[in-house]
Every structure is written in C-alpha cells, then in structure tokens.
Amino acid sequence: MAKTVADVMTPNPLVISPDAPLTDAIALLAQNRIGGLPVMDNTGKLVGFISETDIIWQQSGVTPPAYITILDSVIYLENPSRYEKELHKALGQTVGDVMSNGPMITIKPDCSLSEAARLMNQKQVHRLPVLDGSKKLIGILTCGDIIRVMAIGTDDD
Template sequence: MVQSQPVQAFMTTPVQFVRPDTPLTEVIRTLNACHISGLAVCDHQDRLLGEIGAKDLMVRESGLEPGPYMVFLDSVIYLRNPLRWEREVHQALGETAGDVMNRSPHTCTPTLRLQGAAALLHDAGTERLFVVEKGELIGVFSRADLIRAMAAEAGAT
C-alpha cells in the first residue's frame, strides 16, 4: 500500500532554490522555467530560511486593499490586523526573494509516511513540504508528488 511508504520514495530532488538576495524577476523566471509553483529560499550554507511561491507573488501583482475600516470622531480606524497589513505592504514593495518569502516553510522528515504527509498538506493548506534531514534540505514533497504516489498505487491494482 502506497500510503505506508515514506515521503522519501516520491519526493522531488534536487530541490530548486534561490537565495534571499535573488531579485524577484529571477524568481519568476525560475518558477516559469521549471514549471513549479514554489521555491525554497536558502542561505549560503544551504539552510532553509523560507519559501516563495506564486501565492506570495500574488500580493505584489494584485495590489493592496486597506481592508475594513470605520470613521470615528474624524479618525480612520482600520479593523485589520496591523501585523498582517505590514507584511502585505512589505511583500508588495519587496524586490528580492527575502522581502517576499514566507518565513515559516512547512517541513517534514524523509521517513514520514504518505498518509501523514497528505494530512500535513491538507491541514496546512500548503502546496509543498520541504523534506529536511539532520538540518539539511534533501527534497521537496508536493501535492503533485502525492498524486503521483496515488497513481502508482492505482496502476498497481
């Protein structure tokens, strides 16, 4: 049964990555050329710092909405979380991968079973899990990899 197999059996290697100082134009070219929706962002020791994907780039292209507000005694009071607003402004004005990246990438170990990986992908609402072993980025497991594993199981029956 494929569900009992580890992520390692279906993860993608090598991992495509960029550095924090990589210009967004290069990030976009890499995503397009590799036909992928996201990249790891690694430091110069190849440690995972974050991830950047199409979702992160959408803020830049779609513009900023101030969100709900109310006027009280000639003052405008925004009803949106100021930390979220600050992050979106930073993303919209950013020029490098480090400016725009998600600093909390989802990770897993290579021995995690596919069923657990599927649950993580679903529960976190993410497209991919970066596979890390002993602090080293060794692969990426995406929703597409999960479908490939499911297809392998369907073909085996």
C-alpha cells in the first residue's frame, strides 16, 4: 500500500510567531537542525514560513537596482520594488519582517507521497506544511522525509 503524507510527515512541528525576534528563529533552527519553521499568528492560523534562505539575507547584503541617468532623470533597468523587499528582509528584526508570506503552499495528510513530490517539484519548495480539514497545522513534510522513504523502498506508489 502506498504511503501517505501523514505516514511520513513530522507531526506537531515547532512553530514561531511573526512577532518573535529573528534571533529566536535562528536559535530554534540551529538547535533543532531544521531548515524552516511555520509562522503562526496568535489565533493559530498559518501566516507564513521562515527558512534559512529568508534569514541569510542578513548576511548576504543587498545590491541596489541597476539604473542609468539621462538628463537628470533616473531610469531603473530593473524593478526597484524588488530592491525594497530585499532591503526590508536584510534589515528585518522580527520573524514577520523576513518570513515568506506569499500564497502558502500546503498539503493534506491523506495525499500520496507522489502527489507531494510533484507539488514540491512544481512549486520548487523543500517543505510543505500539512493542514487537516479545519486548516489546522498538524505536521511538516520535507524533501528529506520523501527521500528517506525512497531509500528504504517502502513507497509502492
């Protein structure tokens, strides 16, 4: 029988608040050797995800957008709003400042691992929050979880 997301996900994942200091998120990631944390508001709603990639903006710096000047006018060669977003992340002090909060890509626990792998590849994500029918966070599925199942050869899907 094919394994489902619920069979291999990490249940009851660590979570963090958007108001938490960024240093708290860094400490949780390092201490638990994980690559990301779901961000939950005070009502228990999933509002974003903070990953190592979001946090490394602090160290990577930000490159201003390329521009040219013609007759005292500045013409940007790329969208300056991208720079503003990157700068906000680089200077962020709270989880909410740097987390990814676009449309949340989630999965249901009864989905097959094949479905999960396709979704991860399609959306280019490394982890999926697992939500039950009432949209409550019940787990996290990572690429590593799927790889471990593949390594032991128990996914018949």
